[in-house]
Amino acid sequence: MDRTEYEKIAEENLDMVYRIALSHTGKEADADDVVQQTFYKLLASPGKFADEEHVKRWLIRVCINECNSMFSGFWRKNVQMFSQMASREEKAEYDPGQALSGGEYGQEDPVFAQQEKRELLEALGNLPPVLRSVLYLFYYEGYKTREIAQILHVREATVRTRLVRGRKLLREELKEA
Amino acid sequence: MEMKEKFKQTFDEVHAPEDLLGKVMELNMKKREYRTRNLVKAAVCALAITTGVFAAGNGICYAATGESLVTTVKIMVNGQQIQPENVKWEKNGEEYEGSIILPSEDGTSTGLFITTDENPEEVVVDIDAETEVTEDGTVEEVVVMEVDEEDVNSAKYEKKEEANSSADMDGTE
Numbered sequence: 134m135d136r137t138e139y140e141k142i143a144e145e146n147l148d149m150v151y152r153i154a155l156s157h158t159g160k161e162a163d164a165d166d167v168v169q170q171t172f173y174k175l176l177a178s179p180g181k182f183a184d185e186e187h188v189k190r191w192l193i194r195v196c197i198n199e200c201n202s203m204f205s206g207f208w209r210k211n212v213q214m215f216s217q218m219a220s221r222e223e224k225a226e227y228d229p230g231q232a233l234s235g236g237e238y239g240q241e242d243p244v245f246a247q248q249e250k251r252e253l254l255e256a257l258g259n260l261p262p263v264l265r266s267v268l269y270l271f272y273y274e275g276y277k278t279r280e281i282a283q284i285l286h287v288r289e290a291t292v293r294t295r296l297v298r299g300r301k302l303l304r305e306e307l308k309e310a
Numbered sequence: 311m312e313m314k315e316k317f318k319q320t321f322d323e324v325h326a327p328e329d330l331l332g333k334v335m336e337l338n339m340k341k342r343e344y345r346t347r348n349l350v351k352a353a354v355c356a357l358a359i360t361t362g363v364f365a366a367g368n369g370i371c372y373a374a375t376g377e378s379l380v381t382t383v384k385i386m387v388n389g390q391q392i393q394p395e396n397v398k399w400e401k402n403g404e405e406y407e408g409s410i411i412l413p414s415e416d417g418t419s420t421g422l423f424i425t426t427d428e429n430p431e432e433v434v435v436d437i438d439a440e441t442e443v444t445e446d447g448t449v450e451e452v453v454v455m456e457v458d459e460e461d462v463n464s465a466k467y468e469k470k471e472e473a474n475s476s477a478d479m480d481g482t483e
Contacts, residue, residue, distance in 0.1 A: 136338055143334050151326035165330055172334045253320045272317035300313065 134176065142188055143172055149189065149274070150196045156269050157200035159258040167203060171196045190284050193274075197266050197285070204262065256306035264299035271296055 150171055154164035174195050182188045257265050270276045270284065278296065282289040 139338050140335060143331070147326045147331055147334060148324065151330065152321050152324045155324060156321075161327075165327075165333070168326065168330060169333055169337065173337050176337055253316050269317070269321075272314045273321045303313070 134178070139176060142175065142192075145185070146189055146192050147172075150192050152273070153193060153196045153266065153269060154200060156254065156257050156265055157197070157262055158203065159254070163203060167196060167199045170199045174199075193270070193284055194286075200266075201262065252307060256303055259306050260299060260302050264295050264302065267292055267295040268299045268303060 147168070150168050151164055154167035154171075155161070158164050158167060171192060175192065178191075182191065257268065260268070266285065267281060270281045271278070276284065278292045279289050282292045285292070
């Protein structure tokens, strides 16, 4: 893959990959790592993509795999999500609102001063990872269940089940919040 | 608020930090650096492996036959070992390597060419200016010839070598 092509793909898809990574990891630093790892794999790949949609789906798949790899280790499995474990001070340090806005830690972000926007991310963070990606791809990226099944390499029925379950859990989480 | 709308409002505000974009772009450059570095590493490793295999093979060969794969060609002129410069030339479609002996102290200019096979044995050639050279079994061809002092210059010599070669092969002069 030549430099121009890579830079074009990176510019077009960076936000999307970052959103997926952040919704999975809940931490800006981890999302950074996942994004870099994903794009490094893009560089290492043969780079023969049919079209832009093909690249996008490939990046989504790789990003989710990277997120899963990150949490597959023993240490990560035993570390709870920031929303469950962090004290108020720690929470200020790893504020998802800051992360979402791309701002520096400790800086006030007017957008995520709105609690409801912060709540969704925190609620997503409390769901199992397999449900997060399905919800994100369905509600934000606008993929249909058949397309999500293709991207995630699972059956369509599985996607529908995850969607129903995820929606239910998410509503419960949002109510609790 | 509908779920879709909530997702849109939340994630529409999500943008990758600018420094992350910089890091991702830098990956391209880093990959090139890594590739160059890896090539150098691969070359060094290949050289080390080749050397190791050759050294091991040489040791095994020496243990089995009493002869090593590499032997030096030692050229003695009038009892003195010399380190002449290497000369390469082509004759009848074959490439030869040899050495030229620099003019001796008594003013006699002597050129000596030795071609060896791929596995040269140690050859000790003890010659006078015009005496015949003893030939080891592994030496394919030994030619003694006389050259003028100015012909020692390798560039000039290479040009003249072809013209002189037929006479040299016959052992004349």
